[in-house]
Amino acid sequence: MNNFTDELRRHNLKATPQRLAISSALHNYGHINIDKLYEMMLSKFSSISLATIYKNINLMLENSYIQEVKIPQNKTVYELTKSSHSHLVCVDCKSVEDVSVDVDEIVNKLNLDDTFLISKADLVISGVCKNCN
Template sequence: MSHIELLKDCGLKATPQRLCVLKVLGKHTHPTIDELYDDIKQDYPSISLATVYKNLNTLIEQGLVVEVSIPNQKSKFDIYEYPHIHVVCEKCGFVRDFDAKEFAIQECHQSIERAVGNIVKKLNIVATVPDCEHCR
């Protein structure tokens, strides 16, 4: 699904700023807000950090973007195009995506829905590991 379609499905206008945020996050590099801002400034040199924050928060509220919290480090962000798990290295902060289909996530999702008696719109799983192949 294109970024324009993702925005329209959530009832949001496809503004250049929102599209740029989604384009950067669509690379699945899991940038911090500073890295995201630096990347966006390459295409939009006059954009302010406040504008990036505002658009990022709107996209998070609509479920198009997830915030990946990392202990003792800045949060990172990722587009939510498909259900996936974030595995975070506590040592270096590297974030790796795993497709939810590789695990029994759908069963977990359904179990949670039964337990709470409601629909779970989005299941965001973050697993942490003490170190990874990038920092060993």
């Protein structure tokens, strides 16, 4: 069992049972969208609402405890914050995989100087995964 209580506190978040459950769901399955997360949470907290989950997710995002991955033409997925990486997304089954490409390196190569002020860079590579190919 990971010590999510400490991790949450390190991000200035109180370790509520809901947040601990969200943490282990993201740790075990990674890259899950809000619907899937809601489904998983309902099996543990039968009266939890989608709004409560959104509230927790937004707070966890604000405190950088988790990060979101925007998937083209699909729902945003969430994962626990880890070192900089990019994503491979399968256009058939919508599975999301980590791939170790440091986007910061690519951004540095762009040499934009002051022509464009970058606030955030994400790289999502679409394709067909091994299972679907």
